[in-house]
Amino acid sequence: MGRFPKASCVARRLLPSCHVSGASVNAALVGKVYPAVRFSVSPDRVAAFAGAIGAEGDEVPPTFATAPEIEAMRSVIDDPELELDFSRVIHADQLYEWRRPIARGDVLTATPSIESIRSKAGSELLVVATEIVDAAGAPVVSARCTLVVRPERTGA
Amino acid sequence: MIDLPPGTELEPRKRTVLREDVKAYADASGDQNPLHQDDAFAREVGFPGVIAHGMFTMGHLASSVAEWLPGAELRSMKAQFRSAVLLGDTIVAGGRVRDVDHDAGTVALELWVTVDREGTLEHPIKRAEVVASLPR
Numbered sequence: 001m002g003r004f005p006k007a008s009c010v011a012r013r014l015l016p017s018c019h020v021s022g023a024s025v026n027a028a029l030v031g032k033v034y035p036a037v038r039f040s041v042s043p044d045r046v047a048a049f050a051g052a053i054g055a056e057g058d059e060v061p062p063t064f065a066t067a068p069e070i071e072a073m074r075s076v077i078d079d080p081e082l083e084l085d086f087s088r089v090i091h092a093d094q095l096y097e098w099r100r101p102i103a104r105g106d107v108l109t110a111t112p113s114i115e116s117i118r119s120k121a122g123s124e125l126l127v128v129a130t131e132i133v134d135a136a137g138a139p140v141v142s143a144r145c146t147l148v149v150r151p152e153r154t155g156a
Numbered sequence: 157m158i159d160l161p162p163g164t165e166l167e168p169r170k171r172t173v174l175r176e177d178v179k180a181y182a183d184a185s186g187d188q189n190p191l192h193q194d195d196a197f198a199r200e201v202g203f204p205g206v207i208a209h210g211m212f213t214m215g216h217l218a219s220s221v222a223e224w225l226p227g228a229e230l231r232s233m234k235a236q237f238r239s240a241v242l243l244g245d246t247i248v249a250g251g252r253v254r255d256v257d258h259d260a261g262t263v264a265l266e267l268w269v270t271v272d273r274e275g276t277l278e279h280p281i282k283r284a285e286v287v288a289s290l291p292r
Contacts, residue, residue, distance in 0.1 A: 049184035053215030054171055057222055062230040063215045070186045086189070087201055091210040095234040150201075 025117055025124055025149055026083050033113040034075045039068035041106040060102045062141075069130045069143045072110035076128055082114075084126070084149065092125070093146035099139045107135040115144065124149045160225075160263055160290075164253040169220040172246045173208050181212045203240060210237035213247055213269050213280050220249040221265065227291035231262060235284035245271045247280060262289050 045067065046060050055061040077086055102108070115127040130143040178192050187209055190197040195205045214235050221230065241247055251267030265288065269281040 045184065048180065049215075052177065052181040052184045053212065053219050055215070055219040055222060057226075059222070061215065061218060061222075062233070063211060063218045066185050066187070066211045066215075087197075089189075091237055093234075093236050094211065094214060095232070096230070097232045098230055101229055 024083065025126055026081055027117040029079070029082055029114050030117055031114065033111065034072070034079070036109045036111040037068070037072040037075075039071050039108045039110055041102060041104055041108060043104045046104055060104060062096065062098060062101065064102055065096055065098075065132060065141045065143055068108050068110040068132055069145065072112045072130055073128055073145065076112050076114065088150045088152065090148045090150060091145065092148040095144040097142045099141065102140060106140070108132050108140060122151045160253045160256055162253050162255055166220070166224045166251045166253070166265070166267075168248045168250040169216070169223060170246050170248050171216050173212070173241055173243060175206065175243050178206065178208050178212060178243065181209055181215070185209065185211060187211070204242065206243055208241040208243075213237070213241055214284070216247060217249045217267055217269055217281060217284055221267075221286055221288060225263065225288055225290065228263070228288040231287040231289055233284065233286045235281045237280060238282045239271070239278040239280045241271060241280045245273065247271055262287055
């Protein structure tokens with residue numbers, strides 16, 4: 001590998017170039033719903049998260065939603081049927097829609113499903129929607145995560 | 157209600173990203189992708205070294221909203237990650253007020269995160285859209 005790549009090269013790598021060699025995830029799995037995962041919002045975990053993103057104040061940081069989302073998405077990423085090569089995955093896009101703030105002590109349940117899989121410029125875009133509800137089943141936050149599966153680079 | 161006419165610029169908020177920050181975020185979020193911890197792995201997949209999680213950058217942006225609009229609750233937040241954040245980068249969260257809905261008590265913000273890397277302005281988040289409810 002050559003010298004330290006210029007920043008613009010790094011940027012370009014987020015949107016893959018045309019070195020296509022069969023990036024593929026199993027598109028037949030669109031609509032698949034994965035097991036619900038329970039996630040307790042512990043004060044310690046919230047404190048660690050707030051510290052990491054530099055959040056001040058007493059509220060649970062809204063993007064703490066990422067923690068239960070990731071926990072639930074593990075079964076998607078590890079799904080042998082999906083054939084996802086996680087070493088080629090980049091997080092491209094994220095949406096959260098909150099119905100209420102997350103609170104310490106919440107016992108959340110997160111249920112991911114594959115919303116869409118489509119190809120774009122030799123890469124594939126995998127959209128995972130995760131619905132997060134509280135112990136009473138009331139919606140707390142909806143998450144939508146778009147992952148880009150980059151083609152394997154050839155040469156260079 | 158806070159007076160926020162559309163077009164109001166939000167004061168930029170900086171943060172320099174260190175390896176221990178990215179490690180702390182990995183542990184707290186549960187995202188242990190080696191791309192964010194292992195330089196050799198990151199180089200193998202085409203980056204100059206470990207990069208920060210997109211959600212680390214989005215988290216900084218969300219924390220900035222809490223500073224800009226104390227007491228506001230986020231209703232929605234959408235961001236696209238367009239450029240990698242490297243260790244040592246100083247990320248700068250900025251934005252402006254797009255719209256205020258007095259009836260709904262909400263404000264729409266247009267936000268971004270930039271990095272000035274050797275004179276080249278990168279946009280780890282080129283455009284994020286946030287809707288927040290304002291404290292009454």
